Amino acid sequence: MLEDCKTLQQYWGGVSEVIDRWLEERRELLVKYCELSEIQDFDGANASHGSKLQNFCELMVDYVSVGHFEVFEQLASEGKAFSDTEGLKQGAQIVEAIQPSTEAILDFNDKYLETDDLESLAVDLSSIGEFLAQRFESEDKMIEVLHNAHVPALLQESQADSV
Numbered sequence: 001m002l003e004d005c006k007t008l009q010q011y012w013g014g015v016s017e018v019i020d021r022w023l024e025e026r027r028e029l030l031v032k033y034c035e036l037s038e039i040q041d042f043d044g045a046n047a048s049h050g051s052k053l054q055n056f057c058e059l060m061v062d063y064v065s066v067g068h069f070e071v072f073e074q075l076a077s078e079g080k081a082f083s084d085t086e087g088l089k090q091g092a093q094i095v096e097a098i099q100p101s102t103e104a105i106l107d108f109n110d111k112y113l114e115t116d117d118l119e120s121l122a123v124d125l126s127s128i129g130e131f132l133a134q135r136f137e138s139e140d141k142m143i144e145v146l147h148n149a150h151v152p153a154l155l156q157e158s159q160a161d162s163v
Contacts, residue, residue, distance in 0.1 A: 036125055037129070053112055060132075075147055076088065
């Protein structure tokens with residue numbers, strides 16, 4: 001997943017500052033996820049484990065928030081600017097498909113903010129990893145549908161303006 005994230009940032013890099021920052025946050029989130037996943041025996045009394053878990057939860061909630069309140073909004077605005085009815089329809093379906101992962105992420109965050117009991121963390125991390133993978137795939141599709149589809153038109157406009 002981390003390698004895919006780097007490739008996507010290179011592919012979409014520079015096209016949109018918001019998307020670039022968001023993809024960088026995604027990369028950081030994956031690094032934190034991997035760090036947590038490497039811990040064999042979680043111990044709520046271990047300050048390092050608690051700190052890593054808290055950092056992961058904060059980054060995950062920030063990532064989801066930026067996605068919903070900045071990136072998805074920007075993509076929808078772009079679709080509207082290009083009168084891309086089909087893209088907007090697909091985007092709405094993608095947001096709907098992403099909703100279960102949003103709920104799972106928020107539930108995970110709430111659970112581990114309120115407890116030092118890390119007994120089920122390994123299982124919960126595995127589950128959240130699956131949700132994140134599905135979410136990233138859907139988000140990439142949304143970028144493709146509502147952003148990359150318009151790049152040729154933007155390039156054409158840019159070239160026409162420079163002539």
